[in-house]
Amino acid sequence: MNAVVDTARRQAQExxxxxxxxxxxxxxxxxxxxxxTATMALLGRRLRDRPPAIGLADLALMTVTTHKASRVIAKDPVTSPLRAPFTRYSGTAGPSELSEEVRGKGVRHAVGELITCPFCTAQWVATAYAAGLVFAPQATRLAGATMTAVAGSDWLQLGYARLQRAAEG
Structure with a gap:
C-alpha cells in the first residue's frame, strides 16, 4: 500500500x-x-420502471438551464456568500458578474476552483437536472423553464443596453 501512496505522491509532484x-x-x-451519480442512478432504477425519455425539448431546456444556473452559482453577486469561504473578491467580470480569486489549499482550493468556474459547475448542474427529471420531472421542468426565461431576459437586457448606447453615441 505504501508503494501506491508513494507513487501517487511522486506523480503529483512531477x-x-x-x-x-x-x-x-x-x-x-x-x-x-x-x-x-451512481447513487442517483441506482435509486432511479429502483424507484422507476424505466428512465424518462429526454426529448429535444427537455434537452434544450436542460442546456439553457445548465448554462444559466452554472453562471449564477459561479459568478452572481447574490451567490457570493456561498463562495466566500473559498474565494476572495477581486472585482467585476461583466454585467452583474463578479471576478473572484480562489484561496486556500487542498480541499478548500479545489472547491473554490469548482464553484468559480461555470464550465466546471455545469457538469454538476446538468447531473442534478437529469436526476430531477427522474425523481421530480414536473418541478424540474418548472425550474428549468424559470432559469431559461431568466437567461432569455439577460440577453434582452444586454441587447437593450447596447441599443441605448448606440442611440446616445
Missing part, C-alpha cells in the same frame, strides 16, 4: 512542479461526483 495543485482534493471531488 505533474505540479513548483505549483500548488491539489490533485488529491480534485480526486476527492471526482469521487463525490461519481458516488452521487
Amino acid at each position: 505533474y505540479a512542479g513548483e505549483e500548488d495543485r491539489p490533485l488529491g482534493s480534485y480526486l476527492g471531488t471526482l469521487g463525490v461526483y461519481a458516488l452521487t
Whole structure:
C-alpha cells in the first residue's frame, strides 16, 4: 500500500512542479461526483420502471438551464456568500458578474476552483437536472423553464443596453 501512496505522491509532484495543485482534493471531488451519480442512478432504477425519455425539448431546456444556473452559482453577486469561504473578491467580470480569486489549499482550493468556474459547475448542474427529471420531472421542468426565461431576459437586457448606447453615441 505504501508503494501506491508513494507513487501517487511522486506523480503529483512531477505533474505540479513548483505549483500548488491539489490533485488529491480534485480526486476527492471526482469521487463525490461519481458516488452521487451512481447513487442517483441506482435509486432511479429502483424507484422507476424505466428512465424518462429526454426529448429535444427537455434537452434544450436542460442546456439553457445548465448554462444559466452554472453562471449564477459561479459568478452572481447574490451567490457570493456561498463562495466566500473559498474565494476572495477581486472585482467585476461583466454585467452583474463578479471576478473572484480562489484561496486556500487542498480541499478548500479545489472547491473554490469548482464553484468559480461555470464550465466546471455545469457538469454538476446538468447531473442534478437529469436526476430531477427522474425523481421530480414536473418541478424540474418548472425550474428549468424559470432559469431559461431568466437567461432569455439577460440577453434582452444586454441587447437593450447596447441599443441605448448606440442611440446616445
